Amino acid sequence: MIRIFSDEISNPKNFVVTLELVPGRESVGRSVDTLKGIARDAFGDGRISAVSITDNPGGNPSLSPDVLGSEIFKCGLDVIVHFTCRDMNRVGMESRALQLARMGMKNILALTGDYSGKGFGGQGKPVFDYDSVILTRLLKSLNKRLLTSGDPDLFFTGCAVSPFKTTEAETLAQYGKxxxxxxxGASFVITQLGYDVKKFRELISHLHQKRMNPPVMGSVYLLSPRSARAMNKGRVPGAHVADTLFDQVIKEWTHTRSGLKTAIDRAAKLGVILKGLGYRGIHIGGIHRSFKTVGAILDRMDEIEDSWEDFLTEFNMGMGNANTYYYFDKTPAPQKLPLPSRIKEKLTDHYPHFLLKTAHTLFFDKNARLAPVYRKLAEVLTKTNKTWLLKLILEDPMKKPLLSCQSCGDCAIQHLAFLCPESGCPKHTRNGACGGSRDGWCEVHTDKKCVWTRAYHRLKYCGLGHTLGQELVPPRMWELNKTSSWINFHLGKDHQG
Ligand code: SF4
Known part of the structure; x- marks a missing residue:
């Protein structure tokens, strides 16, 4: 029987199981045959609603999920295609979406994506023209076109969330996003991988508090020493394995057979806990060789399902950081930074924030008293082809030292506590943090704070922490590249116009 993932996950009575497949860097050969074999067995087993196929994981080239997915889809198993924003601009992304629609594969997991890895000749150019929020909106708008053209089978878009964050800023940024x-328009949610049950609860509580009830699937993984090490060292963005768990996994795998048995048991225990907590399904990862292990996890889940609460203590080891922030705990007493850090924070964050905010109120508010004068000036400079003059003598000298301005011409600093998403975030995120930050540090530049963490601290300092990333910010207007953003704003040409 062909199972339809969107129907199954949308029915609250179902507990859905999906399986993540990770293609390699081959178009034919053993790795492809193995994945197709796993998918074939998953279909035969009958307990898997869909396989999800990753899109150049880790930013490294691999067989396209569209191609592999279409072969699996034709065999009768439903497919969720991972769709990232890293490798294509908006034109390529829309074209890819149309291609997927044409192929009938409309379950999409919309992701910002890991940062670029290495391809032929070295590191790839990171595109990130959209972020996952805008990609979700694109798919929603394509649905309208599908309906107009008489196709009732619409894109069914899901999103990812990483609840496994240790700081207040990252936690709130994740939930805000x-x-x-x-x-x-996201219709289902898949969590990143982690082992802190309090964080799993926190996500569900957040959704209840917001009166949102999307189907949420929790990630479950067959943890081997290799994958546990990568996650523990932060090499898998968004996934989290604490030191204690990592040490435990290493000990368990002293003998491979017992290690595998314990890994299956751990995956099954987490699976039943998630079911007990009200998750609508599990998303199983870490299966690279055969479907047998998945069958063993699901069999074990059947055996232990009723006693899920007995296993909670095993997943209560926290995030390995005594200061981990939990949204629904009583607010912990704010930790006072040492004096040099407080001075640095004021100089690098709070004072520039105050300065730019004041300048914005005076010069870049359509309701400012002098707004008509600025507009007139902008018109005159445009008519006389002198906009470059303003940019050269005023705009660049102010914005370059304060913001490392990239002259995108469509300034978005006001949406990010006056930090720049172009120069400050390697993925140029305009609508919230990606899932890859770790203890507040950037996934890509690990010696720098995530720009969203900095923005949160700036806003919190002014009592506005709750406003972080609330607005939906459209993607950057590339037609304005290298022009004066001040003039563009006053003439209503930028995204605010
Ligand atoms: S600055 Fe933050 S949102 Fe941007 S890439 Fe780094 S971790 Fe991700």
Whole structure:
């Protein structure tokens, strides 16, 4: 019987199981045959609603999920295609979406994506023209076109969330972005991988508090020493394995057979806990060789399902950081930074924030008293082809030292506590943090704070922490590249116009 993932996950009575497949860098050969074999067995087993196929994981080239997915789809198993924003601009992304629609593969997991890895000749150019929120909106708008053209089979878009964050800023940034993704049209949620049950509960409580009830699937993984090490060292963005768990996994795998048995048991225990907590399904990862292990996890889940609460203590080891922030705990007493850090924070964050905010109120508010004068000036400079003059003598000298301005011409600093998403975030995220930050540090530049963490601290300092990333910010207007953003704003040419 052909199972339809969107129907199954949308029915609250179902507990859905999906399986993640990770293609390699081959178009034929053993790795492809193995994945197709796993998919074939999953279909035969009958307990898997769909396989999800990753899109150049880790930013490294691999067989396209569209191609592999279409072969699996034709065999009768439903497919979720991972769709990232890293490798294509908006034109390529829309074209890819149309191609997927044409192929009938409309379950999409919309992701910002890991940062670029290495291809032939070295590191790839990171595109990130959209973020996952805008991609979700694109798919929603394509649905309208599908309906108009008489196709009732629409894109069914899901999103990811990483609840496994240790700091207040990252936690709130993740949930804020999740709200936006759901608002933009995401119909289901898949968590990143982690082992802190309190964080799994926190996500569900957040959704209840917001009166949102999307189907949420929790990630479950067959943890081997290799994958546990990568996650523990932060090499898998968004996934989290604490030191204690990592040490435990290493000990368990002293003998491969017992290691595998314990890994299956751990995956099954987490699976039943998630079911007990109200998750609508599990998303199984870490299966690279055969479907047998998945069958063993699901069999074990059947055996232990009723006693899920007995296993909670095993997943209560926290995030390995005594200061981990939990949204629904009583607010912990704010930790006072040492004096040099406080001075640095004021100089690098709070004072520039105050300065730019004041300048914005005076010069870049359509309701400012002098707004008509600025507009007139902008018109005169445009008519006389002198906009470059303003940019050269005023705009660049102010914005370059303060913001490392990239002259995108469509300034978005006001949406990010006056930090720049172009120069400050390697993925140029305009609608919230990606899932890859770790203890507040950037996934890509690990010696720099995530720009969204900095923005949160700036806003919190002014009592506005709750406003972080609330607005839906359209993608950058590339037609304005290298022009004066000040003039563009006053003439209503930029994204605010
Ligand atoms: S600055 Fe933050 S949102 Fe941007 S890439 Fe780094 S971790 Fe991700």
């Amino acid at each position: 999740l709200d936006k993704k759901l608002g933009a």
